[in-house]
Amino acid sequence: MAKLDLKIKKPLDGYSKVINQIKIAEYQFDNLISLAIPLKTERKCKLNFKKSLGEPMPNIEKSIINKSGILGFRIGLDLLLVCNPSHSSFVKKTVPSLKQAFYITDQTGGWCGVRIDGDRVIEMLERICPLNLSQKIFAIGDVKRTIMDHLNVIIFRETEKKFILFSPSSSSGSFLKSIEISSSNI
Amino acid sequence: MLIDHPLLGPRDASEFIYMGDAKLLNRPNWKSQNSKTKFLDYGYLRKNPAGVHKELWYHEQGDRSWLLVTRNTVTHEILKVELARDTKGK
Known part of the structure; x- marks a missing residue:
């Protein structure tokens, strides 16, 4: 039997491009999991989060980055996402530890990251994003x-x-196109 | 239209879905004597006022919270926004 050499293919295949001085690049990560807080266990989850990731559990719409580069953010009262760019013991150590308090769902294949960087990035985002992007608010x-x-x-x-x-990730191609068009139009 | 979310601040209405009259928060007791009439009212009958109206909005493209919004349907002025979980049963 032939020996198979399997490689992970990312949704945008490592895309990277500069348009109008805005660098657009796929943000690649190894794992992305969601953490749901079971009813009436917020205190237990806060302690577990601190123990597992070494940083306090963030408030709603806030984030933490721990010393291993793992990014955690809270997008709802009872929902957090944890993104691991490349830390090797995440699956073997961090996830089992978090499982002791949270409901966990692996969403690695469900999401695609795009990093945008440049002096005119706000101008570009203002064309597609309904949020107030001023630093006082965001x-x-x-x-x-x-x-x-x-x-x-x-x-x-x-x-x-x-x-x-x-x-x-299922619509990441369409989303990338809208970023490219918005960057071209500034 | 902007909806001033109690936890997140003002957010564009495009992030939300309108989920109907806030009377849906008060489900009738199925054991009550005239429960059939009450459920008909609960499920189908709406006052649909031209003026101040309490309604449910779901923050689907946000934190997935349910909001109780008091809105003037004539002027679209939003008078009050509360988390539905804080108002249920009051």
């Missing part, structure tokens, strides 16, 4: 779930002019 480290070009998007602000956009 500060560094904040995360919001919204709608862009009729598609569900989670937007995370890394720095003043750098964002990561997570959209469903």
